[in-house]
Amino acid sequence: MNRRPHVRRQYWNAPTMSWWERLYLPEIVRGLSITGGVFVRNMWRWMTLRKGALTTYYPEETRADYAANNRGKHILTQRPDGRPQCIACNMCATVCPAQCIEIDAAFDPDDPAHPKSPSAFTIDYSRCIFCGLCIEACPEDAIRMVRMVPDFPGRDRERMWITLPELLSWNPQSDVAKPYPGKTGTATFRESR
Amino acid sequence: MPEIFIDGHPVQAEPGQSVLQVALANGFYIPYFCWHPALSVAGNCRICCVQVEGRSWAEISCNLPVTEGMRILTDSDVVREQRRATLQFITLNHPVDCGICDKAGECTLQDYHYAYNGRPSISLEPKVRADKFHALSGRILLDNERCILCSRCVRFTREKSKSHALGIKRRGDESLLRAAEDHALDTDWYSDNIIDICPVGALLSRSFLYKARVWYLQPVPSVCPGCARGCAVDLWVRKPQWRLKSLAAKQNTSIMRVTPHGTPGIDGPWICNKGRDLARIFERPRALQALRKGQPVEYGVAVVAARKLVADAKRAVALVSNWGSNEQLTAFRDRLGTRFTVYIKHDHMPQSGEPVEDDFLIRADKNPNTAGAVALFGARSDRAAEFPADTDLVLVWGEGCDFTRLPRGVKIVFLNAYLQPENGHADVFLPVTIQMERPGHYTNGDGVVQAFVAAVAPPPGVADAATLFAALAASEVIPA
Numbered sequence: 001m002n003r004r005p006h007v008r009r010q011y012w013n014a015p016t017m018s019w020w021e022r023l024y025l026p027e028i029v030r031g032l033s034i035t036g037g038v039f040v041r042n043m044w045r046w047m048t049l050r051k052g053a054l055t056t057y058y059p060e061e062t063r064a065d066y067a068a069n070n071r072g073k074h075i076l077t078q079r080p081d082g083r084p085q086c087i088a089c090n091m092c093a094t095v096c097p098a099q100c101i102e103i104d105a106a107f108d109p110d111d112p113a114h115p116k117s118p119s120a121f122t123i124d125y126s127r128c129i130f131c132g133l134c135i136e137a138c139p140e141d142a143i144r145m146v147r148m149v150p151d152f153p154g155r156d157r158e159r160m161w162i163t164l165p166e167l168l169s170w171n172p173q174s175d176v177a178k179p180y181p182g183k184t185g186t187a188t189f190r191e192s193r
Numbered sequence: 194m195p196e197i198f199i200d201g202h203p204v205q206a207e208p209g210q211s212v213l214q215v216a217l218a219n220g221f222y223i224p225y226f227c228w229h230p231a232l233s234v235a236g237n238c239r240i241c242c243v244q245v246e247g248r249s250w251a252e253i254s255c256n257l258p259v260t261e262g263m264r265i266l267t268d269s270d271v272v273r274e275q276r277r278a279t280l281q282f283i284t285l286n287h288p289v290d291c292g293i294c295d296k297a298g299e300c301t302l303q304d305y306h307y308a309y310n311g312r313p314s315i316s317l318e319p320k321v322r323a324d325k326f327h328a329l330s331g332r333i334l335l336d337n338e339r340c341i342l343c344s345r346c347v348r349f350t351r352e353k354s355k356s357h358a359l360g361i362k363r364r365g366d367e368s369l370l371r372a373a374e375d376h377a378l379d380t381d382w383y384s385d386n387i388i389d390i391c392p393v394g395a396l397l398s399r400s401f402l403y404k405a406r407v408w409y410l411q412p413v414p415s416v417c418p419g420c421a422r423g424c425a426v427d428l429w430v431r432k433p434q435w436r437l438k439s440l441a442a443k444q445n446t447s448i449m450r451v452t453p454h455g456t457p458g459i460d461g462p463w464i465c466n467k468g469r470d471l472a473r474i475f476e477r478p479r480a481l482q483a484l485r486k487g488q489p490v491e492y493g494v495a496v497v498a499a500r501k502l503v504a505d506a507k508r509a510v511a512l513v514s515n516w517g518s519n520e521q522l523t524a525f526r527d528r529l530g531t532r533f534t535v536y537i538k539h540d541h542m543p544q545s546g547e548p549v550e551d552d553f554l555i556r557a558d559k560n561p562n563t564a565g566a567v568a569l570f571g572a573r574s575d576r577a578a579e580f581p582a583d584t585d586l587v588l589v590w591g592e593g594c595d596f597t598r599l600p601r602g603v604k605i606v607f608l609n610a611y612l613q614p615e616n617g618h619a620d621v622f623l624p625v626t627i628q629m630e631r632p633g634h635y636t637n638g639d640g641v642v643q644a645f646v647a648a649v650a651p652p653p654g655v656a657d658a659a660t661l662f663a664a665l666a667a668s669e670v671i672p673a
């Protein structure tokens with residue numbers, strides 16, 4: 001087989017070295033002094049019982065400095081009686097570009113104001129890309145993203161599914177932006193007049 | 194043949210046709226709610242309006258007979274304004290709860306709103322509330338708020354199913370669709386068709402209620418095995434890209450609903466309620482384990498045992514299933530036909546409470562492919578015949594065989610798809626696929642051959658009966 005000899009490709013941003021840098025040893029010493037300085041500084045802080053490097057010991061520690069409008073983990077808002085505001089219309093699941101939302105719907109014939117509700121609501125955080133389109137698509141302000149990130153670490157993907165009880169665990173009493181009528185029970189219809 | 198002009202294009206029309214029929218037949222779309230190709234003209238929705246050139250007003254095209262040289266405008270300013278006003282009127286009391294409506298995604302009102310109106314309601318009055326989820330029958334719920342009073346369902350029960358079970362009572366915005374007092378919709382064996390022909394989500398199937406949004410589903414063309422009519426149906430299963438991963442995986446392989454495929458000539462746009470409930474036939478517990486005298490064995494071991502029985506038999510009888518496709522029946526005839534005396538087994542008999550036969554669709558033979566089996570093996574039914582006295586092996590293919598009727602002491606090779614007590618009584622039992630897991634053809638009672646395709650993948654551990662027959666006839670070991 002007749003192969004052409006390998007020619008190293010020339011890039012426009014190929015590094016150029018000065019004479020001093022070509023000497024090799026002075027630059028090695030300079031680099032070691034930077035990392036060594038950081039090591040000595042952190043070690044000194046640690047020896048004097050202070051926090052050294054800026055490492056966050058995730059997941060035992062989480063950052064506190066997320067932005068106020070950070071798109072973290074999802075929550076489902078609730079009606080005053082504690083049931084989810086979600087109507088299981090699947091708009092979020094349909095618009096989701098990662099297709100990571102899956103919803104099962106339940107039917108409650110006794111509640112004509114809210115007959116359809118989710119019986120299962122799963123978000124797969126191993127696939128979620130945190131784009132926030134589900135929040136845009138929701139017609140009921142039922143799904144939002146809060147500041148804190150979900151509890152990710154685990155050894156299998158199943159652990160990265162967030163389910164309905166956890167989605168409903170966010171419950172500030174005064175925050176539901178869109179109050180809904182509670183369970184009416186006996187609605188006044190034409191037929192029952 | 195009168196020639197008319199639609200939007201300036203000359204088209205040929207049959208005398209007596211309406212402008213709407215001519216337009217749809219020639220590729221001009223005119224919207225319609227209450228008109229249906231198989232039902233009488235009601236003319237109450239007013240959305241199909243067109244303008245005849247030279248007249249200043251719009252008129253409904255479903256009830257406008259064609260005349261020679263007629264010049265129709267389907268998209269003039271008058272027509273557009275009329276459609277917009279009509280849609281405003283129709284949605285006057287419509288709740289617009291598309292988020293919880295099972296029809297959303299295939300709703301005519303939704304489509305027309307975006308195509309022809311696109312504006313929110315201009316009404317200042319509060320919407321009239323009506324019954325939500327009124328039980329019309331054990332199978333159908335009515336949402337009276339969504340109903341637009343097109344009366345398609347009423348006309349269907351009067352003209353097609355002849356049950357006269359529905360009517361509209363009261364007037365104006367108090368109108369209510371209700372079941373007639375002296376005719377129950379429960380006894381109408383075609384009642385579920387009104388769910389299909391409802392242009393909005395007013396009529397809801399209880400079995401499909403909130404199961405899935407329709408855009409997650411795809412129709413798979415199939416043939417209803419419920420009777421010898423062989424209606425062409427669509428089995429709706431989840432699209433591959435919408436398979437569930439974290440929720441119940443059974444939803445990925447189950448039939449969500451069944452609708453008519455609409456093949457002209459066989460059944461038109463209608464099927465009976467038994468066809469809607471095909472899931473009850475197909476989703477019974479499946480047999481997934483090969484058995485030898487009731488003990489679980491490997492599939493290959495069971496096939497070898499069955500082949501030995503077939504090879505050693507002196508007088509072998511086969512009861513072939515008339516639920517087998519033409520391909521499977523042909524495979525049986527080609528591979529094993531010479532070694533067996535063949536009887537045609539009727540897998541299903543009419544159940545109690547089920548209508549045996551009527552003059553609309555339902556046929557007395559409750560099996561899909563009796564005609565195909567008879568064409569290959571002759572009309573020898575297992576119900577009437579006596580088996581030869583020296584029978585020593587019976588190959589039973591399909592369910593519905595009473596083993597006590599077989600001669601005493603014979604060996605039994607049994608091919609069945611479902612988990613049934615007979616499975617354990619056979620000398621060799623082999624699980625096989627069902628119709629929705631394989632493609633094939635059925636010949637219906639009128640001799641029409643129709644194709645069906647596989648809707649889902651077969652579960653592991655079962656084989657197509659056609660490949661099984663090849664394995665039973667082969668002289669070498671073929672692993673399953």
